[in-house]
Amino acid sequence: MNAEILSVGTELLLGGTVNTDARDISLALAELGVNVYWHTVVGDNPARLTECIYRARNRADLIITTGGLGPTCDDLTKQTLARAFDRKLYLNEDALADIREYFAERGRSFTDNNLRQAYLPEGSIMLPNDCGTAPGCILEDGPVRVVMLPGPPRECVTMLRNHVMPYLQKLSGAVIRSHMIRFFGIGESAMETRLRSFMDGANPTVAPYSREGECWVRVTAKGANEAECEALMAPVIEDICDKMGDLVYGIDCASLEERVLQLLQEKNTSLAVAESCTGGLLAQRITDIPGASAHFLGGVVTYTEDAKVRLLDMDEDLIAENGVVSMPVAAKMAKRVRKALGSDIGVGITGWAGPDGDDVGLVFVALASRGGCFVRRLQCGHAPRPRIRLIAASNALDMIRRYLTGLDV
């Protein structure tokens, strides 16, 4: 099945919004083994939208639109698509009831504009919106299927996961399952070189992904049922993990930080962090995950030398003798924040995030435990400031997960 994602919204063309919906839908379709061959973005313009729909219909089996389902006069997706597929719009009573309930729950008043949102193309399947007012729908027209989703990312992704993916799963006949193996400590090119032989597989398939400082592979199998898919994937996953060893930080976890919190939970270990150049980024990433407070006690952002002295009782002489960006300073920050918060492990990060500084990209990350202290020296080179901070925080998380899984830190 080939798919095109068609995002509707002038705000996307003005550069006001970045198109995360297309990325999220692509990730989801990849899990189902659906090939996405085009992303198109068009404005709130019926003529151009119609042109795009005709083209999509000629080249894709599955068209997923986002946006244009709202209550304002700019919201034109349903009318335009209904006309393109020669369908009338009718008032869907279930959709209407959902919208009334949404407003009642929030003590807000329902307007005529919101009434428009309950109109759907004839013959379409209504998709409930579990976090907003606009229902989506699926319109089937011969061999072509058109799924209309709301634009706001949370509404779009929720409707996609809750209602569209089950529909697509049923269509494919076969069952498709996948697992994501996640690596830290290797670059994308090197990973693809090492796993080259796996990437030619037909079933399961192995596809590479990369993001700042990390990379991963999705292993996808197609079978008659879930057990068959798992049986096909298991040996491939085992072989990949053997080949990549310590570089594997997790399977199917959403991020390094999520993996770290899982491990802190499993090992009943508490954590505190002391950050200088990362300025709160490490704590923010950890606390992004609900339930972090069970094991993350808190931390300090000691952005100046004086702050290090005041909050961590650091010795000014130590800083003067070694330089603020040095191994002894990182180690002391980690040990002191552990004491200050009373945690099992402490992390300290000090470095030059740039663009100014003696040695931009030089960062020391330390992990202190009851048993001792480990320090990692990073040289991030001529990278932009946000990247240096991200790499430093990710390395801290990697050191924690290695420590908690008994690997060399």
Add this chain to the structure above:
Amino acid sequence: MNAEILSVGTELLLGGTVNTDARDISLALAELGVNVYWHTVVGDNPARLTECIYRARNRADLIITTGGLGPTCDDLTKQTLARAFDRKLYLNEDALADIREYFAERGRSFTDNNLRQAYLPEGSIMLPNDCGTAPGCILEDGPVRVVMLPGPPRECVTMLRNHVMPYLQKLSGAVIRSHMIRFFGIGESAMETRLRSFMDGANPTVAPYSREGECWVRVTAKGANEAECEALMAPVIEDICDKMGDLVYGIDCASLEERVLQLLQEKNTSLAVAESCTGGLLAQRITDIPGASAHFLGGVVTYTEDAKVRLLDMDEDLIAENGVVSMPVAAKMAKRVRKALGSDIGVGITGWAGPDGDDVGLVFVALASRGGCFVRRLQCGHAPRPRIRLIAASNALDMIRRYLTGLDV
């Protein structure tokens, strides 16, 4: 001039990367008064890329491609476009010299793959890459202009700003200038209603933008020269600022945090922050800005009650009597972190970011100065966790900018 942005890269269609290039190029073209009517994303596939180029050429005056200029065998943009426009590729000596120098500076070796990057279509204008190896180019074909940019966002945006925008400015004959007026404390719909009459203007134009918790308008004028543009915009900007009053937090600043750092600098005021539910996000946003350490001393992430006691010497009884999410606790956090870091102003944030908690979305943000303490109560409602944290941090920044500009906090 109508433009299409054509992004080349299978990783975009797999959902591995989100297309920030299209957003950044759209923002830049909007500054120049160029209409972007389409974004298209296609994979590393010559046939589909050719089809997309032919369509773009028929409907747009300006085509900006991103991606596919790298050294691997998947990088096909130049060859495919050269073929579509019936041009040969030739070795550009300046490009070759630049690439050699890039590798020499970094002590890395140059390979044959990198040599491919120095080949450009006949008759095209070479665009130097100030942060990577792949030069871009501009190919002019009758009424159509094709700009080829690298995919990696930093390389793309740098080449666009340094080399493409001056080229486009010259083309347009007229000079176009714009200013961005930024608001905090009003929603997008309300802003558009208040500024309705301005949005119908022809020169200058006024276009609305919104992002999580903020909104802004871009005022754009076209004239014979820069002074004429500024003269056209000045009364409109003044009227908008009059109408929006305190809600205006800055003009042409990149963010609330950037504005706050400017003001801390102007007023020679130092800042420290104590965060609970925002978990480091406020400190991270502030320290994202280079030079933050001149006025941002640091902070604490007191994620548990015990951390509040240990790091801020908070009174357990105060927490017990009022609840950890309360006005007195927020105020005390702000006062205590001010003392602990020795800063002029301190901020304290305590709230329920969810999804668990007594009253999800309830947040107290406090600002303590020598003169007193201000506390703002927020109710973010049924918003997702990341949004509640973001709104809380943004409100803290808004309180600081109001305090520093002598407004009601």
